Amino acid sequence: MTAQENSNVESVTILGSGPAGLTAAIYAARANLKPLVIEGEQPGGQLTITSDVENYPGFPEGVMGPELMAQFRKQAERFGTKFLVGRVEKVDFSQRPFTLYFNDGLSVKTSTLIIATGASAKWIGLPSERKLWGKGVSSCATCDGFFFKNMDIAVVGGGDTAMEEATFLTRFAKSVTVIHRRDTLRASKIMQDKAFANPKIKFIWDTEVEEVLGEKEVHALKLKNIRTQEVSELQVQGLFVAIGHEPNTAPFRQHLKCNPSGYIVVDPGTTKTNVPGVFAAGDVADHVYRQAITAAGTGCMAAIDAERFLEHEEA
Numbered sequence: 097m098t099a100q101e102n103s104n105v106e107s108v109t110i111l112g113s114g115p116a117g118l119t120a121a122i123y124a125a126r127a128n129l130k131p132l133v134i135e136g137e138q139p140g141g142q143l144t145i146t147s148d149v150e151n152y153p154g155f156p157e158g159v160m161g162p163e164l165m166a167q168f169r170k171q172a173e174r175f176g177t178k179f180l181v182g183r184v185e186k187v188d189f190s191q192r193p194f195t196l197y198f199n200d201g202l203s204v205k206t207s208t209l210i211i212a213t214g215a216s217a218k219w220i221g222l223p224s225e226r227k228l229w230g231k232g233v234s235s236c237a238t239c240d241g242f243f244f245k246n247m248d249i250a251v252v253g254g255g256d257t258a259m260e261e262a263t264f265l266t267r268f269a270k271s272v273t274v275i276h277r278r279d280t281l282r283a284s285k286i287m288q289d290k291a292f293a294n295p296k297i298k299f300i301w302d303t304e305v306e307e308v309l310g311e312k313e314v315h316a317l318k319l320k321n322i323r324t325q326e327v328s329e330l331q332v333q334g335l336f337v338a339i340g341h342e343p344n345t346a347p348f349r350q351h352l353k354c355n356p357s358g359y360i361v362v363d364p365g366t367t368k369t370n371v372p373g374v375f376a377a378g379d380v381a382d383h384v385y386r387q388a389i390t391a392a393g394t395g396c397m398a399a400i401d402a403e404r405f406l407e408h409e410e411a
């Protein structure tokens with residue numbers, strides 16, 4: 097279905113097709129609300145660029161991220177969810193039905209909206225990082241690790257993502273150097289221990305990447321120790337940036353209450369935003385837990401909140 101063909105008013109529109117969006121779709125579809133899911137540029141969300149998911153309940157042997165999301169989608173489809181691919185650039189929440197405007201000029205009207213647009217990887221912000229993106233610079237080890245067989249790679253960051261990426265990359269790389277701006281990691285103890293125990297992983301502490309060196313491909317990094325100000329070069333052929341995420345809330349920030357980092361604020365214990373009829377679920381409203389299972393849980397809550405909102409309106 098295209099947005100043009102869709103001239104009706106939807107009862108529930110869900111933005112995003114990660115665990116939060118698709119769980120909301122399963123619940124809303126089973127409530128016979130015929131939800132419309134707008135799949136963004138990364139259908140399936142962040143789990144589609146993850147390898148083994150070992151902490152999603154029900155899969156004692158683990159499950160591959162893309163496989164898990166394919167199952168979510170199948171389940172949502174089974175109960176009559178409609179799907180549309182597009183990017184919402186602008187919204188009008190001033191009256192109901194709300195209007196969603198797409199980047200291609202088309203629009204959708206909807207009585208309620210569930211925002212489950214998730215979060216995206218952050219970048220360091222260097223021009224050279226941008227220039228060499230896809231030419232040795234990446235934010236997804238699962239997607240690109242394979243291209244770095246027997247090479248020396250660096251990972252920037254000190255959180256769970258950085259440890260996970262570094263550990264995963266040792267499957268391919270000759271060596272992985274973790275570059276962290278402090279001298280202690282933010283990652284959970286279990287992930288730290290795994291990385292410290294891996295003979296292929298080295299650490300460079302108190303250090304920032306100042307420049308990615310190379311014209312057509314990465315050949316080294318210019319590093320600066322932020323304690324001693326000492327500048328050095330590290331010969332690597334790949335740089336994986338794993339420094340966290342930011343919520344995909346740009347089209348909503350001027351309409352919805354968001355925290356200083358841009359995450360949507362919801363009423364405690366609900367998925368209700370400050371605009372009645374607009375709900376938020378998953379990482380877009382969660383800077384604390386950010387897990388597939390919590391995203392799925394809040395997706396379920398959002399569908400129930402939307403259903404009750406519509407019921408209350410009809411009563």
Ligand code: NAP
Pocket residue numbers: 219220252253254255256257258260277278281282283284338339340341384385386
């Ligand atoms: P995070 O916990 O926010 O860690 C980001 C890391 O990047 C921090 O070490 C931070 O340094 C560093 N950093 C941030 N901005 C930087 C910059 N501009 N330059 C250099 N370094 C920078 O993010 P995350 O690792 O993506 O994890 C997010 C959440 O997902 C966490 O709750 C995590 O537990 C969860 N997660 C869980 C798993 C798992 O359980 N399998 C896997 C991945 C993620 P500082 O430490 O100095 O702030």
